[in-house]
Amino acid sequence: MMEVRNVALVLLLGASSLALAEDLTNVMTYLSQFGYLPPSVRNSSFGELLSPETITDAIKEFQSFAGLDVTGKLNNETKHTMSSPRCGVKDKGFRTKTRSKRYAHQGSKWAIKDITYKISKYPSRLSRSRTDSELKKAFRVWSDVTPLTFKQRSSGPVTIEIRFERGWHGDGGVFDGPGGVLAHASFPSNQGSYVHFDDSEHWTFDSYRGTNLFQVAVHEFGHSLGLSHSEKESSVMAPYHRYQPNFELDEDDIAGIQALYGKRKKLTPYKPPRSPKSPGDGNCKDETFEKVINNIKFTIRQRNCFWSFLS
Numbered sequence: 001m002m003e004v005r006n007v008a009l010v011l012l013l014g015a016s017s018l019a020l021a022e023d024l025t026n027v028m029t030y031l032s033q034f035g036y037l038p039p040s041v042r043n044s045s046f047g048e049l050l051s052p053e054t055i056t057d058a059i060k061e062f063q064s065f066a067g068l069d070v071t072g073k074l075n076n077e078t079k080h081t082m083s084s085p086r087c088g089v090k091d092k093g094f095r096t097k098t099r100s101k102r103y104a105h106q107g108s109k110w111a112i113k114d115i116t117y118k119i120s121k122y123p124s125r126l127s128r129s130r131t132d133s134e135l136k137k138a139f140r141v142w143s144d145v146t147p148l149t150f151k152q153r154s155s156g157p158v159t160i161e162i163r164f165e166r167g168w169h170g171d172g173g174v175f176d177g178p179g180g181v182l183a184h185a186s187f188p189s190n191q192g193s194y195v196h197f198d199d200s201e202h203w204t205f206d207s208y209r210g211t212n213l214f215q216v217a218v219h220e221f222g223h224s225l226g227l228s229h230s231e232k233e234s235s236v237m238a239p240y241h242r243y244q245p246n247f248e249l250d251e252d253d254i255a256g257i258q259a260l261y262g263k264r265k266k267l268t269p270y271k272p273p274r275s276p277k278s279p280g281d282g283n284c285k286d287e288t289f290e291k292v293i294n295n296i297k298f299t300i301r302q303r304n305c306f307w308s309f310l311s
C-alpha cells in the first residue's frame with residue numbers, strides 16, 4: 001500500500017527518487033495532521049484512495065492558508081514552512097471557503113465570564129513561580145480586551161487545565177520533541193478545556209532563542225476561549241510561532257475575541273457617596289458687586305451655590 005502511495009506521489013510531483021517520495025509521505029502526514037487531508041492518510045493501510053488532484057488541492061490550500069505562493073507544488077518555501085515550529089491544532093475544519101483572511105471561531109464559547117485555571121503538571125526545566133507568572137501574563141492579554149477574568153487555582157475543578165507533557169499523553173495528540181509541534185489546546189466544551197505544552201521544548205522568556213512560553217500561551221489560550229487559527233500572519237492566532245519582542249494583540253485577534261465575549265467595559269470614574277448631596281451643576285451663580293472699605297473701592301466676585309438633595 002505504501003508503495004502505491006509513493007508511486008502516485010512520484011507521478012504527481014515529477015520526482016524520480018524514492019527518497020523524495022519518502023519525503024512526500026511525510027508531507028501527506030503533515031497535511032492530514034493539520035486538517036488538509038483526511039485523518040485516514042496517517043493509517044498505513046491507506047494510500048491509493050487519494051487522487052493526485054486531491055493532494056495538489058491540499059497543498060494549494062495549505063499554501064493559501066500559510067500565505068505562500070499557491071502553486072500546488074512542493075517547493076522549498078512550502079517545505080520550509082512545513083518544518084517551522086507551530087501549534088498542534090488543525091488549521092482547517094472550522095471555516096468556510098469564502099471568508100476573507102481574518103480570525104476564525106471554532107463555534108463554541110464559555111457562557112461564564114469568570115474563568116478558572118490550574119497548572120496540573122509543571123514543566124521539568126522551568127521554575128514554578130516563573131511558569132505561573134508567564135501564564136498569568138498571557139491570560140491578562142485576553143482579559144485586557146474582554147470582560148473575562150482569569151483566576152489560578154491549585155486544586156479542584158477548573159475551566160482550563162494546563163499540563164506540560166511529552167510524546168503521547170493520552171488525548172490523541174503527540175508531542176514530537178524540540179521544534180515541530182509546540183503545544184495544543186482544546187476548545188470550550190462541557191468538559192472544560194485543556195492546554196498542553198511540549199515539555200521537551202526549550203521554553204524561554206524575552207528572547208529570540210528557544211520558544212517563547214508567554215506568546216505560545218497567548219495563542220493556546222485563544223483556542224481555549226474559542227478562536228481557531230487565523231490566516232492573517234500578524235495575528236497571534238496564526239499557527240506558526242514567531243517571536244515578537246514587544247508583543248501586542250493584532251486588531252484581528254481583538255475583533256475575534258470581542259465578537260465572542262464583547263468588550264471590556266470602561267472603568268467608570270469614582271463617584272463620592274450622594275448623601276449629603278453636593279451642589280449640582282447649574283446650582284451655582286456668580287455675582288459681582290462693589291464694596292467700599294476705608295475709602296477704597298473693591299470689586300468683589302462671589303460664587304454662590306445652594307445645596308440640593310437629589311433622590
Ligand SMILES: [Zn+2]
Nearest residue numbers: 087088089239
Ligand atoms: Zn493553534
Ligand SMILES: [Zn+2]
Nearest residue numbers: 169171173196
Ligand atoms: Zn495533549
